[in-house]
Amino acid sequence: MPPFPRIRVVGAGTMGRGITQLAAGAGCSVELTDVSATAVDDGAAFVSRMLHRAAAKGLTTAAEAEAAIGRIRTGTDPTAPSDDIDLVVEAVVERLDVKQRLFATLSGALPRAVLASNTSSLSITAIASVVADPSRVIGLHFFNPVPLMKIVEVVPGTRTSPDVLAAARAFVEHTGHTPVQAKDSPGFLVNLLGRGLPTEALAVLDEDVADAADIDRIVRDMLYLKMGPFELMDLSGLDVSHPVLESIWKGFYGDERLRPAGSTQVRVSAGLLGRKSGEGFYRYADGVPQVPAEHAAAPDPTAVPLHIVGGGPLADLLRARGVTVSDGPSDSAVSVVQPLGRPAYLAAIEHGLDPRRTIGVDPLGVPLLTAGYRVDGGEGEGHRARLAVIAPFTVDRDAGRRAVRALASLGCAITVTADGPAPVAQRIAASMVNVASMAAEKGLANPDDIDRGARLGLGYPLGPLAMGDSIGPQRILAILDGLLDYTGDPRYRASGWLRARADLRLSLLDPAARPHDLLG
Missing domain, CATH: 1.10.1040.50 (N-(1-d-carboxylethyl)-l-norvaline Dehydrogenase; domain 2)
Incomplete structure (x- = not known):
């Protein structure tokens, strides 16, 4: 038996149709409603086609599809009184005033029903403020297309009852989707x-x-x-x-x-x-x-000797490709710095190098090469090994071109960027990790749900906290602190969640002990 056997969906647009298909396929009786008779008819026909298509693809049987279609009813009075509805899911226009008027009417018309909004960003507490009993209001944020996006944000309002929260989570699980619980905060979690x-x-x-x-x-x-x-x-x-x-x-x-x-x-x-x-x-x-073609550098291991500051895997890879790697700077070599959280020109100064004969390489790209990541392929063929080369404005153009040709001997893609406050990949990765750490610090969701939400809702192969672990929390913190120091911009202020776990050498997915944990 489904947690909510009888459901009313308000709104027969894209989201309402998807929710109807999902719930009917999970064994619920569903009433698809809209003030527009045309929208209701079109919506019901669309759901029927999708269920038949799922059967044709072998995702369900023909008998199961027909049974699901048989569980769908339609109506043009979304607020019609009923004692038989267990759950109503609203999927109308994303306007607070519209949703509040609807919920105020639904709360009296459906006295037994849990009232759920599919809003993607509006406050559940604000929606519930017009309802006599706000304990039965909750957010169920489905993602488009509903049957394929296997995630639902379950968002309790300030006064949502624990029983309603538990039933909503059970309903999502019953449909085969994954509930991710989020606080009622701007944008929720995903x-x-x-x-x-x-x-x-x-x-x-x-x-x-x-x-x-x-x-x-x-x-x-x-x-x-x-x-x-x-x-x-x-x-x-x-x-x-x-x-x-x-x-x-x-x-x-x-x-x-x-x-x-x-x-x-x-x-x-x-x-x-x-x-x-x-x-x-x-x-x-x-x-x-119409994607601009990449500028391909002609590989030439003899173009110029390279001095790899700090040595490491990059130096070993270049030697294996026949590039002369010198032990120190010289008039004939080009130095290669691998800056972390700072500009390449500043790294050149810190190492006492000639800025005219120094370029940078983002060290985040080096592990792809050392792991034997594929170096063939072209645009649109998926991931490939790539080095981001950083060109300080001080570099001699001829020396820089020769260095790029020597680096191209690695056989990987080369992207040359200007010298910003830090390498591009570092800045973007640190931002993603820091925002996720901020969400964890504020208790907007638990760490596992944060990463689960990003994987299922955003299609990330790794959640941002796991990404931070893979790069290293200490390195992410060093990038942010370097950016903050160089730019003075508070956008790079590191989350306390990130800083504490970097200091303690803990995983960013490590949950926080709370005061009540010590009182059990």
């Missing part, structure tokens, strides 16, 4: 976690350190993400992404770690929305992004 990637990528772009295509390549190949930040923003549409960036930043009272870039509003005003408008960070032809 939307907040998704801010670490685009905010810092936009800062890098606005500083003219690298262009959008190169930032996307670095993020895909050095941080293992399926899509880069600008690909993602073009896919969702900047008219959608920009308001979310703004609202979450404002919701956290201007926390600088979430500060969006001013350039997104300008791009929205210019109509550069992404795929939907034919141009965003990329131009589109028939929906296909």
